[in-house]
Amino acid sequence: MYPNRNLLQAEDRLSLIDTHCHLDCEPLRSHLDEALTSACQAGVIACVVPGVHPSDWGRVSALAPERAGMKIFPAFGIHPMHAAAVNDAVLMRLSELSARGIAIGEIGLDPAYGIDERIQEQAFREQVRLAVALGLPVLVHCRRSFSRTLQILREEKTGHVGGIMHAFSGSPEMAREFIRLGFAISLSGTVTWDRAVRPVRLAREIPSDSLVLETDAPDLTPHPFRGQPNQPAWLRDVMIAVADIRGTLVTEVAHASVANTRRILSRMAL
Numbered sequence: 505m506y507p508n509r510n511l512l513q514a515e516d517r518l519s520l521i522d523t524h525c526h527l528d529c530e531p532l533r534s535h536l537d538e539a540l541t542s543a544c545q546a547g548v549i550a551c552v553v554p555g556v557h558p559s560d561w562g563r564v565s566a567l568a569p570e571r572a573g574m575k576i577f578p579a580f581g582i583h584p585m586h587a588a589a590v591n592d593a594v595l596m597r598l599s600e601l602s603a604r605g606i607a608i609g610e611i612g613l614d615p616a617y618g619i620d621e622r623i624q625e626q627a628f629r630e631q632v633r634l635a636v637a638l639g640l641p642v643l644v645h646c647r648r649s650f651s652r653t654l655q656i657l658r659e660e661k662t663g664h665v666g667g668i669m670h671a672f673s674g675s676p677e678m679a680r681e682f683i684r685l686g687f688a689i690s691l692s693g694t695v696t697w698d699r700a701v702r703p704v705r706l707a708r709e710i711p712s713d714s715l716v717l718e719t720d721a722p723d724l725t726p727h728p729f730r731g732q733p734n735q736p737a738w739l740r741d742v743m744i745a746v747a748d749i750r751g752t753l754v755t756e757v758a759h760a761s762v763a764n765t766r767r768i769l770s771r772m773a774l
Contacts, residue, residue, distance in 0.1 A: 518547045518758040520743060521765045521772075522736045523690055524610070524643065524670050524718035525551040527576065528563040531733050532722055539721075540572035543736035547758075550575035550774060551736055554610040554643050554670075556583035558594050561601055574736075577772055579643055581609040585617040587627035599634055606771045608635035609643025610670055613653050625656065632660045635667075641768055642667035644687070650674045654681055662686070666768055671720050673702065676709040683714045688768050690718045693726030693734060696745045707749040712760040716768070717742050 522543070526532065532539050543551070553576060555564045564578045580601045582590055602608060611631045613624050635642045644667055646653045666686035671694070672679060679689045689710050694703040719742065721734035726741040747757045766772050 518743075518754060519549045519762055520547050520717065520739050520758055521762050522548055522551040522719050522721075522739045523668055523716045523765055523769075524692075525553060525721045525736050526556075526723075527551060527553045527567060527721075527736075528555075528560060529722060532735065533563070537572045539735050539737070540574040543739070544573040546737040546740040548574065548736050548739050550577060550772070552577045552579060552606060552643075552769065554579040554607075555581055556610060557586045558582065558589055558597065561597075565601065565604065575774060577606040577769070578604065579607040579609045580605045581607075581611040581631055581643065582627060583610055584612050584614040584624045584628065584645060585619065587619050587624040590627040590630060595630055595634060598631070599638070602634070602638055602640060605640070606769050607641045607643050607667065608632075608638075609667070610645045611642060612645035612670075613649035613656075614645060614647040615649060616647055625652070628653075629656060629660060632656065632662060636660060636662060636665055639665060641665050641770075644669050645671075647673060650678045654678070654685070657682075657685055657687075668716055668768060671718060671724060672706060675702065676705050679706060679710060679714075683711065688714050688716045688764050690716045691742060691746055692718050692720050693724040693738065693742055695749065696726040696741060697730070698727065704749055707746045712756070713764060715746075715757070715761055716765050717746070717757075717761045 555561045567576045663686050668688045671692040672689045695707045719739050725734040747754045
């Protein structure tokens, strides 16, 4: 399925950055050194760990900047499923924590959780405004609400901070609108799934200067590991699949994704 696997012996020094990995969540948290060692062996040199709820921020903050040979970069935010947790005190704490974070996230809109859309939008806007005020990029979770998310990002003038559309599931046409706003498009293990259609189109059509990679571990496990908790080492499988879909070398995908990540997440020091 993946012809690029034949090239990996020659290219086993490839470096990758996982732009979205929940190392603070189980089962990764209980097997962290093992997971990070495997990831390093697979060429992953850094992970971005986003927060999803104020109660998680302490765990994210407590992760060492480097562990088992891996650079770990925290981000802090409130996921749309927890939008009701946003209040003035939480936003003040988020502002304080963000001094040590690489981005604000993960934040966004998602109707799948049944949260009142007005509450989600207000929580999203307030966090985006904070990111713009602090000059930080945003890690955006968006499912189905692509037009509204784009509208809010435009209205809140995020163009000069940009960010990453996490595990993007929209159309290539919509992806281009986010790219015009200064966002990178992140591809995940869904590009490897049987009968995947939209992720494959995205992988084929996203410009190389707007492409980044992620696992979203422990979720979105790539084929052929589905049914198991995802782990950062399997970012390599995402890279291979994307290279094959694009008809290019793994080196090109790896180098582009790392360069784009470092440009968007400018606080990243590697």
